[in-house]
Amino acid sequence: MNDQRPLTIIVVVVLVGLVLLTKLFLIQVADDSFLKRAERNAIQRVVDHPYRGLVYDRTGKIMVYNNPIFDLMIIPKEFQVRDTARFCEIFRVSKEHLIETYTAARKYSSVKPSTLIKQISTTDFARIQDYLIDYPGLFVMSRSVRSYPQASSANTLGYIGEISGNQLGRDTVKYYRQGDYVGLSGMEGFYEKELRGVKGVKYKMVNVRGVDKGPFKNGEYDTASVAGKNVTSSIDLLLQQYGEMLMAGKRGSVVAIEPKTGEILSMISAPSYDPNVLTGAQFSTNYMLLNKDDTRPLFNRPIMAMYPPGSIFKIVQSLVGLQSGILNVNTTFACNRSLVACHNHPSPVDLFGAIRNSCNPYYHQAFRAIINREVSSNTFKDTEIGLNEWRESVMKFGLGSPLGLDMFNEKGGSIPSSKLYDRVYGAGRWKYSTIYSLSIGQGEMLVTPLQMANLAAVFANKGYYYTPHLIKAIDGNTDNIPEEFRTKHEVGVDAHHFDMVQDAMAQAIYGTAARAVIKDIEIAGKTGTAQNPQGEDHSVFIAFAPKSDPKIAIAVYVENAGWGGRAAASIASLMIEKYLRGEVTRLELEEYVRVGKFM
Structure with missing residues (x-):
């Protein structure tokens, strides 16, 4: 019995040894999971x-x-x-x-x-x-x-x-x-x-x-x-910097577009800020300061601010009326100031004269003819049908929805429909007398400065536009830009209707925006004065130049600066000269804008 104990112990030891050797073999040779864990611990x-x-x-x-x-x-x-x-x-x-x-x-x-x-x-x-060597x-x-x-x-x-x-x-x-x-x-x-x-x-x-x-x-x-x-x-840096200098101390927007391509030459939001403050370790601190600033420098006005377009919308009204056949170049209305206020000019006026003199009563009557076409025996229904058809025509000009700019948070403005007035007044309880302020770009109508500049491009191109965009090339290749920025958008108005409109816009600046006149450069433009219940009216101006071969279309919107022929037209004219000639010769006008005493 005692002689068998050593043998039993030897057998047990051998068996345990075999088990351990087998396990060790599996760990070190057959199974590499432990090796991978070790490597993960040793590799960063x-x-x-x-x-x-x-x-x-x-x-x-x-x-x-x-x-x-x-x-x-x-x-x-x-x-x-x-x-x-x-x-x-x-x-x-x-x-x-x-x-x-x-x-x-x-x-x-x-x-x-x-x-x-x-x-x-x-x-x-x-x-x-x-000092780093002192701190392990x-x-x-x-x-x-x-x-x-x-x-x-x-x-x-x-x-x-x-x-x-x-x-x-x-x-x-x-x-x-x-x-x-x-x-x-x-x-x-x-x-x-x-x-x-x-x-x-x-x-x-x-x-x-x-x-x-x-x-x-x-x-x-x-x-x-x-x-x-x-x-x-697509930004022209020298033009951008010049425009920012002109807009210093003001609130508003400037957007300039190359009409033939839709490339944005300048897009200014005023007031703005030095982009270098939103870099580095002080980003959060500086962002909070900018965000709390009452002047709202982070608010991108060209694509986010929405205003009534004012009198510049009269050009769209003219083209919609011409295309529908309700207006023609000889359509004449009296400047009846009992309908709506107007400034002094000859009366009556035809369509050319209405554009040149920005006649409010003319567009009051023209818009009523466009809206109330007696297609229904019910006056209220007739106005509803006419408004909705008019809205469809207007939205083709790139109004009422975002244009599709290559930037986030673009607003679309508002072109009111019958549903809006049904909601406010009740179905069948409103008519033309409720909405006539739309005739001169006021009321519930809202557009962005980018949309205004795009309108100027439409007028320059005689009926089409390319979606405004900020990209010109990616890695030096112009073919890399998205297809949507190379697609032509027709506004549904025949090109020949724009001939008279362009001529009238060229004449208009001699009446309502004489400061915009540049020697040897023919500008076609339109002023606007957007009403502002909270204070002074806003100054609006759109233009394109040269009239015969447009290379720049521009919209300027200066808040609380009054009549469009002053602040906005002056800024637009200086920027047009800067872009087309590379320098500005009218230093008195530049000083007038820089000082900013427009009223």
Whole structure:
């Protein structure tokens, strides 16, 4: 019995040894999961963020470029600081921020890096770099932010900022990660996919303390980032800067378009701001200050502000009446001021005279003829039918809905329908006398400054327009721009009807906008004075030039500046001269606009 014990023990030991050897074989040879776990613990995946594409103006001038910045990273397990007050003084952070950020980093991982301070400028980096050796566990990663060589076109170019949780949730392709920067407005937002580039990835070996030990497998699995595509904007930077100078101290909009292409030459929202303030570490602070500013510099007036068009809408009324056959060039009405107020001019007037003299009573009577055509025995029903048909014709001019600009948050204005008046007054309880203010571009009608400029392009082109857009080329290729910006939109009015209208607009500026006259450049234009119940009326002017071969169509809207022939017409005329000649010779008019004493 005793002689069998050693044998039993030997057998057990051998069996246990075989089991352990088998298990070890499976772990080390057959199963590589433990190897992969070990590699994951020893390998850090570092995202290589690409440079965003640059933005140029139509002449090749740089508008947006990338500026290097630095994120201060922390590895909590290695981080040591003896004098907290001195640390906070050197790195210009509060003690509360240091504690909060360190705690969050340690909670995430004690050996993996987290961001301690974001977006350190090159100036601040130069100041702190000599102190980094005194604080184990700190190192710097380089990134880039946008920079603007000219303090111009802020609302047009837009800005970038850290991605929000909602945006991450909408990222179906999972391109972005928390902490990434994306375009949030303007061209930066709309062309985010083109500008952002493609991320790269680098894998590096680290020891248990997170110290970099070089690339993993000699960089075999690394991928290089690809810079974003460069974008050429349709903006003419010199014209844009000149317009911004003219609009300084005012509220309103200027939009200039190249009629033959729909390319936006200038888009000014006043007041605006220096786009450089929404870059770098002070983004949040400066954004809050701008957002609280009573002048609303972040509000992009050319595409978001909606106003009554005023008398410029009389041109649309004329063309709708001509196309429908209700009006012709010889249609004459008396300037009956018992119907609606008007200024002094000869009476009666034909259609040419009505446009030239901006006769309110003429359009009161003409609009009534367009609306009340006695197609029904019921007067109320007749007005409803006529209004809806009129609205369909008007909306073909790009009014009443967004035009489709390559920018987010574009408003569409409002061209009222019978449903609106049914809702306000009740079905069958309104008629022409309720809506006659629409005849002169007032009442419930609203348009945006962009739509006004597009109207000027329609008049210049004799009946068509291209969707206004800010893109001219992507990576130098004009064929890359979206097809919708190369599609012609007809407004449904025969081209020959525009001949008389253009002639009348050319004559109109000698009567209502004499300041707009430029020697040797024939301008066709129309003034407007939009009523404002809260204060002084708004000054409105649209124009195109040269009349025989239009190269620029423009709309100017200056809030609380009174009659359109003063502020708006003067600004438009100066910008036309600047664009067509490259310089301005009427320095007295420029000073008149700059000082801004229009009343």
